[in-house]
Amino acid sequence: MTDKAKRISANKRKGKSVGAALLNIPYMVWAMIFIIVPMFIVAFYAFTDADGAFTLENFKQLGEYRDNIADSFIYAFIATVITLLLAYPFAYFVTKCKESTQKIIMMLVMVPLWMNLLILTYSIMNIIEANGIINNFLQMLGLERLQMINTPGAVILGMIYNYFPYMVLPLVSVMSKIDNSLLEAASDLGSNAVSRFVRVILPLSVPGIVSGVTMVFVPSVSTFYISQKLGGSSVNMIGDIIESLINKVATRHVGAMLALVLMVIILVCIMLMNRFSDDDEGGMIV
Amino acid sequence: MKHIGRIYMGIIFALMYLPLLVMVVFSFNESNSTAKFTGFSLYWYEEMLNDTAAMEALKNTLVLAACTTVIATLLGTVAAVGIYNMRHKWLRTGVLSVTNIPMMNPEIVMGVSLMLLFAFVGRMMGAVESLGFGTMLISHVTFCLPYVVLNVLPKLNQTDPHLAEAAQDLGSTPVQAFFKVVLPSISSGIVSGALMAFTLSIDDFVISHYTSGGYTTLPLLIYNMTKKRVTPEMYAVCTCIFMSVLILLLVMNISQIRQSANKNKK
Numbered sequence: 343m344t345d346k347a348k349r350i351s352a353n354k355r356k357g358k359s360v361g362a363a364l365l366n367i368p369y370m371v372w373a374m375i376f377i378i379v380p381m382f383i384v385a386f387y388a389f390t391d392a393d394g395a396f397t398l399e400n401f402k403q404l405g406e407y408r409d410n411i412a413d414s415f416i417y418a419f420i421a422t423v424i425t426l427l428l429a430y431p432f433a434y435f436v437t438k439c440k441e442s443t444q445k446i447i448m449m450l451v452m453v454p455l456w457m458n459l460l461i462l463t464y465s466i467m468n469i470i471e472a473n474g475i476i477n478n479f480l481q482m483l484g485l486e487r488l489q490m491i492n493t494p495g496a497v498i499l500g501m502i503y504n505y506f507p508y509m510v511l512p513l514v515s516v517m518s519k520i521d522n523s524l525l526e527a528a529s530d531l532g533s534n535a536v537s538r539f540v541r542v543i544l545p546l547s548v549p550g551i552v553s554g555v556t557m558v559f560v561p562s563v564s565t566f567y568i569s570q571k572l573g574g575s576s577v578n579m580i581g582d583i584i585e586s587l588i589n590k591v592a593t594r595h596v597g598a599m600l601a602l603v604l605m606v607i608i609l610v611c612i613m614l615m616n617r618f619s620d621d622d623e624g625g626m627i628v
Numbered sequence: 629m630k631h632i633g634r635i636y637m638g639i640i641f642a643l644m645y646l647p648l649l650v651m652v653v654f655s656f657n658e659s660n661s662t663a664k665f666t667g668f669s670l671y672w673y674e675e676m677l678n679d680t681a682a683m684e685a686l687k688n689t690l691v692l693a694a695c696t697t698v699i700a701t702l703l704g705t706v707a708a709v710g711i712y713n714m715r716h717k718w719l720r721t722g723v724l725s726v727t728n729i730p731m732m733n734p735e736i737v738m739g740v741s742l743m744l745l746f747a748f749v750g751r752m753m754g755a756v757e758s759l760g761f762g763t764m765l766i767s768h769v770t771f772c773l774p775y776v777v778l779n780v781l782p783k784l785n786q787t788d789p790h791l792a793e794a795a796q797d798l799g800s801t802p803v804q805a806f807f808k809v810v811l812p813s814i815s816s817g818i819v820s821g822a823l824m825a826f827t828l829s830i831d832d833f834v835i836s837h838y839t840s841g842g843y844t845t846l847p848l849l850i851y852n853m854t855k856k857r858v859t860p861e862m863y864a865v866c867t868c869i870f871m872s873v874l875i876l877l878l879v880m881n882i883s884q885i886r887q888s889a890n891k892n893k894k
Contacts (some may be wrong), residue, residue, distance in 0.1 A: 365713070369706065376766060376770040381729075458847055461866045475663055582741065598744060604734060
C-alpha cells in the first residue's frame with residue numbers, strides 16, 4: 343500500500359470510530375442512568391438517615407444481621423456444591439450422547455427454566471409440606487409423618503431445584519469443546535481413566551465450573567421467595583431481611599445498607615472466582 | 629458405563645420434572661386441594677378463563693414483554709455495533725464491564741436500586757406514586773439489554789470486516805453497507821437476543837416486584853396468590869404456559885434436526 347492509500351484508510355477508520363462513538367451514546371446514557379446511578383443511590387441511602395444527613399448509624403446495625411448473612415452464605419454454598427456434584431456427571435454423560443440426542447436432552451434441561459420460579463417452588467412445597475404429597479403417601483403406608491418443610495434442608499432443596507439448569511448449561515458447553523484427541527493422547531501416554539479425568543477433563547472444564555457456580559450461587563444467596571415458602575419463619579436469609587426492611591419507609595435506609603453490603607460481597611466473590619478462568623472477551627467484572 | 633449414564637440421567641430428569649408433574653396433575657383436581665387428588669375435572673381451567681384478574685395479568689405480561697423486547701433489541705443491537713467499532717480498548721472494556729453488571733448483580737439488589745432511583749426522582753418531582761408501567765418497562769429493558777448485546781457482539785466478531793468495506797468500495801454508503809451486508813449476517817444473534825429478552829421479561833418476578841406499582845403481571849399475581857393458599861387454578865394457568873413452551877421448543881428442535889438431516893443427505 344502506498345503512503346497515500348494508508349492515510350486514506352486511516353482517515354476512514356477515524357471517521358468510522360467517531361460514527362461508532364455516536365452509536366454508543368444512547369446505550370451509554372441508558373446504562374449510566376439505570377445501572378450506575380441506581381448503585382450510587384443505594385450507597386446514598388445506606389449512608390444517610392431519613393432526613394438525608396450523613397450517618398454511619400445504619401452500618402452499626404449490621405451486627406444484628408450477622409447470623410442471617412452467615413446463614414445465607416452457608417445455605418447457598420451447600421446448595422451450590424450439591425448442584426455442582428449432581429450436574430457435573432450429568433453434563434459429562436450428556437456430552438457422551440449422540441448430537442441429536444444431546445439437543446433434545448438440553449431442551450429438556452431448559453424447559454423448567456421457562457417455568458416460573460414461584461410456581462416451581464410452590465409445587466415443591468406441596469410435595470414436602472406437613473400435609474403434603476410425601477406425608478400423605480407415608481400415612482397411607484402407615485408410616486410416621488416427616489417434618490421436612492420449614493427447615494434449612496428444604497430451602498437448600500428449593501435452591502437446587504430452581505438453579506440446577508444454570509449449572510448444567512455452562513458445563514455442557516465447555517465439556518463438549520474438549521478435544522477427544524487430547525484424551526486419546528493421554529491414554530497413549532499411559533494414563534488410566536482416573537488420571538485422564540483429573541489431569542485432562544477436570545482442568546479443561548474449570549471455566550464452565552466457574553460460570554455455573556456463579557450462576558447458582560448468586561441467585562441462591564440473595565433469594566427471598568424460596569426461603570419464605572420452604573423455610574417459613576425458621577429460616578431468615580439476607581434477602582428476606584432486605585425485602586422486609588426496604589418496603590417500609592422508616593427502615594428503608596437500613597435495607598439499602600444491607601443491599602449495598604450484599605452487592606459488594608458478591609462482586610468481590612465474582613472477581614476472585616474469575617481469577618481462576620481467564621475470559622478474553624466480555625471485559626472484566628466490575 | 630453407558631448404562632450408568634442413562635440411569636443417572638433418567639433419575640435426574642425424573643426428580644427435575646416431579647414438581648412440574650405435580651403441577652400438571654393437580655391442575656385437573658376436582659377439589660380445591662393442591663396436595664390430595666380427589667378426581668379428574670376441568671373445573672379449574674374453566675375458572676381460569678372466567679378469571680378476569682388472571683386474564684388481565686396475562687395481557688399485561690405479554691404487552692410488557694413485547695415492548696421490552698422491541699426497545700431492548702433496538703438499543704442493544706445499536707450498542708453492540710458501537711462497541712464493536714470502538715477503537716479504544718479501555719473504553720471497550722469499560723462499557724463491557726458496565727454491561728455485565730445487571731447479569732452479575734443479585735436481582736434483589738437491582739430491584740431495590742431501581743426502586744430507590746424511582747422513589748428518589750419521584751420525590752424530587754413531587755409525584756405521589758412514581759411506580760407503574762413506565763418504570764417497569766425501564767427496569768425490564770435494563771436487565772434484558774446485556775443479553776441482547778452479548779448475543780449480537782460475537783456475531784459481529786465473526787463477520788468479515790472487509791465485506792462491508794467492499795460494499796462501500798462498490799459504491800454503497802456506510803448505512804447501506806450496514807443494512808445490506810452486516811445486518812443479515814448478525815440477524816441470528818439479534819433474534820436469539822430478542823427471544824431471550826422476551827422470555828426473561830415474561831418470567832421476571834424479583835425486579836418487577838420492586839418496580840411495578842399497580843401494574844400486575846402474571847408472576848406478581850402468582851406471588852400475591854401464594855401468600856394465601858393457592859387453588860389449582862394457578863396450576864392450570866401455569867400448565868397452559870408450560871405446554872405452549874414445550875410445544876414451541878419441540879417444533880423448533882424437530883425442524884432444526886430435520887434441516888440438518890436434509891443437509892447431510894445432500
